[in-house]
Amino acid sequence: MNPDSSLPQLPESGQGVRVPGRGAANPPAEPRTFSQSLGDAGTSRPRPDEATGNPAHADPVFEQALEILRREIPAPAAQGASEDVGKGTAGRDAGAPRDEPIPARMLNEFVYCRRLFYYEFVEGVFVESADTLRGAAIHQRVDTGSGALPAAKRRAEAAKPKAEGETTPSAGPTDKGLLPLPGGEGRGEGEPETIHSRSVQMGSERLGVVAKMDLVEVRAEAVKDTSGAHPRTLSGLPSGVTRLRLAMAGQARPTLREETGDLFTALEVCPVDYKAGAPREGQEANELWDTDKMQLGLQALILRENGYTCSEGIIYYRATKQRVRLSITPELQSWILENVAEAKRVVTGPIPAPLVNSPKCVRCSLAPVCLPDETRMLARTVAGRTSAAGGSPGTPASAGSFPGESAAAPLGPPLVGRVTPCAPLDPAESPAALAPGTGAHPRTLSGLPSGVTRPTRPPALEEEQAPRRLMAARDDTRPLYLNTPGLRVGCSEEVLQIKDKGKVVEEVRARDLSHVALFGNIQISTQAVQSLCELEVPITYFSMGGWFYGITRGHGLKNVFLRIEQFRLAREEGRCLALARQFVHGKIRNHRTLLMRNHLEPPEPTILKLKRASEDALEAASAQELLGVEGAAASLYFQQFSGMIKTGDDLALPAEQRGATDASQLAFNFNFANRNRRPPTDPVNAMLSLAYSMLTKDCTLAALAVGFDPYIGFYHQPRFGRPALGLDLMEEFRPLVAESTVLSCINNRVVTEKDFVRAGQAVNLSAPGRKRFFQMYEQRMSSLITHPLFDYKVSYRRALELQARLLAKALTGEIAEYVPLLTR
Ligand code: SF4
Incomplete structure (x- = not known):
């Protein structure tokens, strides 16, 4: 076992590098790149349907998927679906197990917390904790x-x-x-x-x-x-x-x-x-x-x-x-x-409201799924904003209560005063009481005055309502990356055995893994696959160059109600656009922040233009317009990207003096002119492509973990084999994780110009270089940040999962809108 617990398990890599036909180290798709937006903006096929501008209507694959879903899942009886937003629609009239007998242990949960009961009995969500394992x-x-x-x-x-x-x-x-x-x-x-x-x-x-x-x-x-x-x-x-x-x-x-x-x-x-x-x-x-x-x-x-x-x-x-x-x-x-x-x-829905600041949540194994304080905070914030802006029918503000709360009448008469139903909403917490501001400013889609994008807690409740961190700051499981051609993965009693030329080189307990990433020609036995599926540890497959092929996992997609909402809303042009605006807004804002933090001399005009672009994204009238905003912003950003590469004086020397041993290495340096891919033709682009590929994998896994279908997105067009929702989620994390990892690798000399190989036009990391790159990527994913909204420490990997859960809550109407993660 690798004693270094913070880093992925990496057996020594071989030297062979295979360049796949489809291009090495490319992410499955990048919706918009610098080169696209500049060079072929007029000719490249836009993602949204030309006629309707709706990504969801553009692809026959999508229509086919919807047709299958319509056949297999009874249609929700909800009418005026879009009017239900903010009221917690998931589960309502959508095949909830109302006729199934309720197990006594579920009624035990019901008395503990109705929302917990709903999650476990209706949605089939279950999370192990120390208490459940002891029981x-x-x-x-x-x-x-x-x-x-x-x-x-x-x-x-x-x-x-x-x-x-x-x-x-x-x-x-x-x-x-x-x-x-x-x-x-x-x-x-x-x-x-x-x-x-x-x-x-x-x-x-x-x-x-x-x-x-x-x-x-x-x-x-x-x-x-x-x-x-x-x-x-x-x-x-x-x-x-x-x-x-x-x-x-x-x-x-x-x-x-x-x-x-x-x-x-x-x-x-x-x-x-x-x-x-x-x-x-x-x-x-x-x-x-x-x-x-x-x-x-x-x-x-x-x-x-x-x-x-x-x-x-x-x-x-x-x-x-x-x-x-x-x-x-x-x-x-x-x-x-x-x-x-x-x-x-309660079984008939909607999902009951979270408890208010309850000590029960601290012991609840579903707290990381439920996010009681965060959900309340965001519902309140948005409700307060809506109220301040005059409100509109159908929003939580006009309803005057937390989604699902009005229906949860306390039981009576209680058993000798010992019944503990979910706490009703304190009148002091009502949206009207929380409404900040005057509502006089012109407002963006998010309900904030133009230029103000970060939701803030209502001042009166700033202290006592600060969300508690009810989850571990970071995972205690680790990913396993294998990238040496010829490795074989077997399994014996839940211990993965990694063999090289018949000799065991590594043993890893399957329970300690978050996922397994296999690069290139690596064999894995049926027993290992079965064992990992049973433990819900996904296996991801990549080409040697980093192309993300796909995933194997167990029966994880249990939350059918979330997927019903996802499929339904993916057909609504307005909802898709609203979500897409937030994804793009988050990406541009974080690009701007990265430049401000890391550029040698942050260029003021670019910073200003990116600020405007992030605001324009929130007000884009169509998906087409949004694409234009995103493309222009990406172009501005990548024009300045080289200003964040600080290779030091040693790279100013000619390659020969830097110790280059191979003539082919003389061509490598970390100069960056523009974004290119399929295949990437220089080291910086090779690392960017590999980083995006890693991030796509992690966003797809996060979407799956929450219960989404990762192939149905709101901004990215459905396409065969493309995890469109993973790509949607990835937008705001591109600068935070992928580009930051690349910059750290270069600027800290973790990866040098000697770590690249060329095959035709394509430039790729060598196997040892890739191993160090994976380590840096995982280091970034598990580094702790203070969450800008919730004010507690979480790793980027946890933050990614949080965003996926917030997206789920926005789709099911528990919170009125998705809020991207914006770094300060
Ligand atoms: S975290 Fe709290 S509100 Fe959520 S299900 Fe558990 S006990 Fe209920």
């Missing part, structure tokens, strides 16, 4: 039971008047999986006989719920046998004889009580659940948490619905090694039923 470990043993439980038919018969035909026990009698009570051998005379049944699954159609119970204790009450000399149990057998087990297996003779139909009316069952944590400390004794009450109480109700007698349940808290009992009272029962009814309403 899973605890359940490993209890989940090994067969789930058998003695039938409750006689009890059911006894309870006939309540039309029990509607429910049937789902566990039949068998002696498998039934365990006598520990210490049962020493049970005293007259003490009840107890059987433990593990992993019992049962449901109630009437309630619309199911439960998997860790353990059910089946107790038979002790009675005196008045006819014999021996003390007898209810089963009619002497104490210690497990007649109950025989009865369950259908092997026992009927007893007097059985013959009178009385046996099972006297059977008492008690669900026992295992929890990793500790109980809540009550005034007089330890208590169950509300979430546990919900889950355990529901298990008891399900047992009752199936004909069993159940008057209490037990939770075993592992942390304190304590059993805490819960009595099934009428109040508890009605509280549970109210929550079940409310959960069924």
